[in-house]
Amino acid sequence: MDDVTTIAVGGERPYDVLVGRDLPHHLPRLLDGAARAAVLYAPPLRAQAEAITRVISEAGIAPLAIDVPDAEAGKSIDVAARCWDQLGAAGFTRTDAVVGVGGGAVTDLAGFVAACWLRGVRWIPVSTSLLGMVDAAVGGKTGVNTAAGKNLVGAFHPPAGVLCDLSLLDTLPRVDLVAGLAEVVKCGFIADPAILDLIESRTPDEGPPDEAVTRELVERAVRVKADVVGADLREGGLREVLNYGHTLAHAIEKVEGYSWRHGHAVSVGLVYAATLGHLAGRLDEATAKRHSSVLAALGLPTAYRADAWPDLLATMRVDKKARGSKLRFVVLDGIARPSILDGPSDELLRAAYEEVAA
Structure with missing residues (x-):
């Protein structure tokens, strides 16, 4: 049995935060009903993203891997627009979902892309950093940076669930x-x-x-x-x-x-x-x-x-x-x-x- 701690987040759109090791096998349950799932990731996390796309594919869900610039460089309207273009080309519908694999910046971007696509589709952050686990991945705050400042453009869009996979911290600098x-x-x-x-x-x-x-x-x-x-x-x-x-x-x-x-x-x-x-x-x-x-x-x-x-x-x-x-x-x-x-x-x-x- 998984050694997983489940922390409930209440409110108008409740969800669970799972804390443990080796958690990607929980994704198919969170993606139930989706025909497609976009996996947003930065290039340094390609191996982790590939492992997650395999889990999604084996569950019968078509994965769409989208690489984005690392760290805060990825949190821009231009990058979000490129993601939306790829969702459109792949025929993403309201029942499909977005998965963000990375630290706080990638999950902020993934949540924002999901919040705006068709006025809001499901999303799940798979946090790969300590900062992301305790901050960005929980709470439904999504957004991008602009010339005016950090996170001034965004949306409140709670995730369907959050995976805080502690095994991903093993190689964190x-x-x-x-x-x-x-x-x-x-x-x-x-x-x-x-x-x-x-x-x-x-x-x-x-x-x-x-x-x-x-x-x-x-x-x-x-x-x-x-x-x-x-x-x-x-x-x-x-x-x-x-x-x-x-x-x-x-x-x-x-x-x-x-x-x-x-x-x-x-x-x-x-x-x-x-x-x-x-x-x-x-x-x-x-x-x-x-x-x-x-x-x-x-x-x-x-x-x-x-x-x-x-x-x-x-x-x-x-x-x-x-x-x-x-x-x-x-x-x-x-x-x-x-x-x-x-x-x-x-x-x-x-x-x-x-x-x-x-």
Whole structure:
């Protein structure tokens, strides 16, 4: 019997997240009724995508393999349009489906392609990165980047199911595994402090968590996200807490031309959000400093260029959480007590950045 943990995501379109090893054989059940399934993947994951197309084909479903540019380069309207052209040429109908094989960028793209094709067809993310498992694959947020910023064009389109296949992490480069832990740390601060305790129980020279600890971290982080998105799919309120640290993080990514790993940007963003909350009188100093210590112990960056502030501030002003001319930040009133800081002054924003600037 599979050693699979099933985490239910509720709401208007419920689905399950499966966490375990060697999970592709669950795909035919999720694709039941489809005559065709497009498999979107980046070239470095060709072998994994080929294995998945074989599983789909053996189930009597015609696979359509579509390779897309790797990482954030694949998240564009031009790439999505090329995918739609291939779906059209293959005769994809409303009962057919899309499978995204990759990290957060590929699954964001695959979900967006599925959300727009015939106004929404089934899709399943098969996440191959830690970041994708605990963040992008769960929650139904899909989208692409534009010149204006990251993820400003997209749709809420929940998947039919999510496969978090831990065996795919076996060959993940250490730098990518560590980068994914930034989103896990975020979940610890906003909802589940046991995550922080697990990470802090290890010494830095132990390196990334072993398989058993990694699995527990993934399951805990997925449960945090499942609870939030099940209650608030379309970010009407509660779901905003998942953006803790992301306002500055997305600005860093844009300023860097999306060459920075998302997790690295989130790590700096978490330190900034904690500092901002402390300077605003919302968060105690010890908890604010705990952000830096936890992230640094994992080998994640905690500072960014001092001279970048004007560009970062301009980019943050078009953040999705902004309202009119006012910026809004997710901050903490304490561990597992996220809230909103509405319209902080430019002076406060700059003062917080000066404390985390390299």
